[in-house]
Amino acid sequence: SPSHQLDQLMYEERHLRYISPLGKGNFGSVELCRYDPLGDNTGELIAVKKLQPNKQSNLKEFQKEINTIRSLHCDYIVKYRGVCYSMGRLSMSLVMEYLPYGSLIGYLEKNRLHVNYRRMLLFASQICKGLEYLQSMRYVHRDLAARNILVASDTLVKIADFGLTKIIPFDKEYYRVAHPGESPIFWYAPESITESKFSHKSDVWSFGVVLHELFSYCEHNSNPKRLYMQEIGSDMQAPSISMHLIDILKNNWRLPAPPHCPTKVILFPQPPAWFNQIPFACCNIHTLLSLTGLRYDDEVLGIRH
Ligand SMILES: CCS(=O)(=O)N1CC(CC#N)(n2cc(-c3nc(Nc4ccc(C(=O)OC(C)(C)C)cc4)nc4[nH]ccc34)cn2)C1
Numbered sequence: 001s002p003s004h005q006l007d008q009l010m011y012e013e014r015h016l017r018y019i020s021p022l023g024k025g026n027f028g029s030v031e032l033c034r035y036d037p038l039g040d041n042t043g044e045l046i047a048v049k050k051l052q053p054n055k056q057s058n059l060k061e062f063q064k065e066i067n068t069i070r071s072l073h074c075d076y077i078v079k080y081r082g083v084c085y086s087m088g089r090l091s092m093s094l095v096m097e098y099l100p101y102g103s104l105i106g107y108l109e110k111n112r113l114h115v116n117y118r119r120m121l122l123f124a125s126q127i128c129k130g131l132e133y134l135q136s137m138r139y140v141h142r143d144l145a146a147r148n149i150l151v152a153s154d155t156l157v158k159i160a161d162f163g164l165t166k167i168i169p170f171d172k173e174y175y176r177v178a179h180p181g182e183s184p185i186f187w188y189a190p191e192s193i194t195e196s197k198f199s200h201k202s203d204v205w206s207f208g209v210v211l212h213e214l215f216s217y218c219e220h221n222s223n224p225k226r227l228y229m230q231e232i233g234s235d236m237q238a239p240s241i242s243m244h245l246i247d248i249l250k251n252n253w254r255l256p257a258p259p260h261c262p263t264k265v266i267l268f269p270q271p272p273a274w275f276n277q278i279p280f281a282c283c284n285i286h287t288l289l290s291l292t293g294l295r296y297d298d299e300v301l302g303i304r305h
Pocket residue numbers: 021022023024025026027028029030047049078096097098099100101102103106147148149150160161163
């Protein structure tokens with residue numbers, strides 16, 4: 001059983017068998033591999049994150065990401081397994097547990113018909129608890145989005161991808177980044193867009209957007225980016241998009257309630273609060289849990305954790 005999985009921390013490249021690509025990002029990519037020291041295909045399946053070869057400049061960032069994920073021990077966060085040094089290329093890879101069902105987006109698109117309200121709330125409360133754990137460690141994830149939530153089983157999802165995660169300094173409430181880079185502004189809280197400030201509250205804002213994605217079954221035409229762009233004018237060009245986005249947010253425009261979203265989740269406590277992410281951005285996870293009625297629904301629905 002997985003619990004007897006020997007806690008490998010060092011993986012030898014010569015026993016790594018590449019199987020298929022799992023995901024790709026700006027600087028890295030994740031591959032499905034089998035670690036097969038016996039050479040008889042009985043080895044474990046693992047997810048291996050490598051830096052894009054020509055992006056060695058991000059080695060320092062990559063090492064920070066490895067240190068981050070290595071320090072996290074939570075059922076709702078993807079598990080670190082170890083590292084693999086490939087001396088030839090003087091580079092290293094991050095070895096993580098392989099989550100067989102892939103990203104939440106693909107899972108909901110494929111399994112839309114039998115993922116009901118009850119399971120949505122279970123997934124939402126698990127992401128919430130993963131975020132609560134991150135906050136207890138003074139981490140801000142900074143890239144919370146359905147694309148970065150992985151599905152371990154039909155009843156378990158986990159937060160993944162700690163490439164942008166930062167630790168909030170002990171004497172401050174937020175982390176300010178120097179250069180926003182290619183930022184996913186449609187998941188960003190207003191203060192992250194205008195002042196590059198990231199905090200537990202801005203992660204809670206992004207969690208609000210993830211809830212919208214979740215209750216929209218990650219449907220393509222309910223994608224937050226698409227809905228925001230429709231509102232600000234889809235022919236808007238890059239530099240002024242964030243300015244228009246801030247404008248509509250300041251005028252209290254919010255993502256529309258997803259179609260068929262259960263009234264209890266929207267009406268509890270009242271329509272605007274669920275999608276009016278401002279309260280989300282000024283409350284902590286516990287308040288959010290009660291705000292969105294997750295705990296309330298858990299009891300009502302008898303979802304046991
Ligand atoms: C951002 C830079 S990034 O490159 O570092 N990168 C992208 C990232 C986004 C996030 N999160 N990512 C993580 C995984 C991942 N996937 C998995 N399992 C699966 C299982 C099945 C499938 C699948 O069916 O896929 C197809 C394409 C539909 C066939 C996909 C993934 N297990 C994992 N364990 C640890 C990580 C990890 C994939 N993409 C992080």
